Amino acid sequence: MTTLGPFGGEHQIPHHTIRNAHIVGDDGERSVLATVYCPLRERSATVRECESCRRFQALHFDKTSRTTSVVCHADQAAPGAGEADPLRKAGVDVPVDPETPLAEIMTRDVICVRPEVALDDITALLVRYEISGMPVVDAAGRPVGMVSRADVLRAADERGDTEESQRVTSRSGELAPLEMEHGFHVLEPVRITARDVMTPVVVQLHESASIRQAASLMAYESVHRLPVVSDDGKVVGILSSLDVLRWFGRCCGYLIPPARKRA
Template sequence: MTSPEPINGEHPIAHHLIRSARIVADDGEESVAATVYCPLQERSTTVAECESCRRFHALHFDATARTTSVVCHAGPATPGEERADPLHGVGGPLDPETPIADIMTRDVLCVRPEVTVDELAALLVGHEISGVPVVDAEGRPVGMVSRADVLRAAQERGDTEESQRVTLQPDDIAPLDIEQGFHVYEPIKTTARDIMTPVVLQVHESASIRQAASLMAYEGVHRLAVTSDDGKVVGILSSLDVLRWFGRSCGYLIPVPARKRS
């Protein structure tokens, strides 16, 4: 991180929320990538990079909001700086240039293309969300799956799920008590790759609410993948996030729920 000249010999203390992207593979295993947005570099960095910066002060855990922040000696607030207070801006000016980093969902659940529809359904219900990004091995978005996609796939599958012929070896036949001349078929599993929307609408983490809201309205979608400079998913912005921001800016007390639904 580059460091600006201090003001009056000191830098004010700033909190930058740590974001996490959890990627679920087809075997159910999860990997987690934690990043934090640096307003001076205007890009995401790893927590390790922040800790090696001379401006780094500490890591702070907010038990009420259940968030962890990097605390550093920052310069004046700049566009893209994240705020740890979930009620920040209540009744404040309605600024459409507010960075989406302030309101997006920071703890993101992603899936690999090989995850099955049944596993997807369980994840959506278990995490109370309405859609997830589909990412490649590098964490870059390749598609988006919504609850409607999962329901549509289940309806189309019905009782006529496709199956494929399985060739058994002689040693496999005996335990199954299958006579010669018969064949075994097993259902073809429908995966996220089969049902996802392959065109990913995404915005850079430094984009404004004005830009993101305009894109969602123009394209008729309810969520956007938020990506960093290297194209990896670092957040999700939903239409509900924008509505919460609008309501809070108009003076209504709308706390961020413990588990944000997108």
């Protein structure tokens, strides 16, 4: 979005893309934490907070990228806060800035799961959204672990052709699940959850951290994805190795499309 400047030229009105953390619970219910990074406050804010700000103008939906952003009447557009750099659109080389903040590069729509979500449901989410991993978060949306495709495959391999099961017993006053002859009992599979298979140590970075810090940390820890958190520790995005490569390619002048939106 542009407006005419004082000398007839065009002035860019900054857009700040809304990030959505989709948190899936063990009952299948999904809650969405929508935030936007405010370059003036240098922190994340909820969309409701943003709408109450005197600089707020409108919400803008981009049909091409299928993203919603906040149109803000700030005095100056912060680097990366507005729409895509016109030089990058034209395919012109731009300097590679290792201090570029993660808020500009990360994937803004991230799927998260609670620790109680069953392994089969996690597998379905990985397949449906074509992703290789996701953060495991607590009730407040703070990361407590990471679960990856490798974790799911490892758990399936350990189970083999047979699943661990536990004996079903009825409490006093309850009806027996099945009427069976003496000496028989009922077994049911043990429910495996995200808590059982996740990596409990979370390597994470604040949204104001730079791509330089993220790339170094990912290489040092040998991880392919990092949860990106706000001041209060809640997940506001995720950075993958592909996000880093996509950013680098664009800085080198290549026309690389954004990551595909998953239905």
